[in-house]
Amino acid sequence: MKSIANYITMIRIILSLTLFFIEPLSQAFIIIYLICGISDILDGYIARKTNTVSEVGGKLDSLADLIMFTVLIILFYPIILIHFNIIVWIIIVTTIRLISMVIVYIKYRKFGVIHTYGNKLTGFALFMFPLLLAFNFNGYVPIMLICLIACISSIEELLIHLTSTELKINRRSIFDN
Secondary structure, X not given: OOOHHHHHHHHHHHHHHHHHHOOOOOHHHHHHHHHHHHHHHHHHHHXXXXXXXXXXXXXXXXXHHHHHHHHHHHHHOOOOOOOHHHHHHHHXXXXXXXXXXXXXXHHHOOOOOOOOXXXXXXXXXXXXXXXXXXXXOOOHHHHHXXXXXXXXXXXXXXXXXXXXXXOXXXXXXXXXX
């Protein structure tokens, strides 16, 4: 925890949890949400530039992402109309991701989520969703797009875990060795 990047990640966790106490899509919500997004970009960048990348930092970043995603699901579920097919997609993606985590744990006795381009694209799409809602954009199309991207990236990560002999957290794609 001696790294500035880890402190930034901890701030993101705290700010993510404060969103529970703010009206969704209000100005204060959007500001805190944007700060969370910027901090998500900054923590990794700072860790790489200061040569303080660590396993703890990677796990902390994944935890922060999970907390943010969970907070958003809880806050937006009552706001948007989620069709049954979206719920099915979310269950499928979650199941694939859980299977990947179990495989990583069985193979390497560690927790690990790979930072693939697909996972980064999924994260960016998820990040953009509340901003689109704040500007009264129809939520169905972005949700379908997010589900498609998340499904492809989770399958890619699963395939990487099934075919790899070592855990490379910073592997960019299935085509990157």
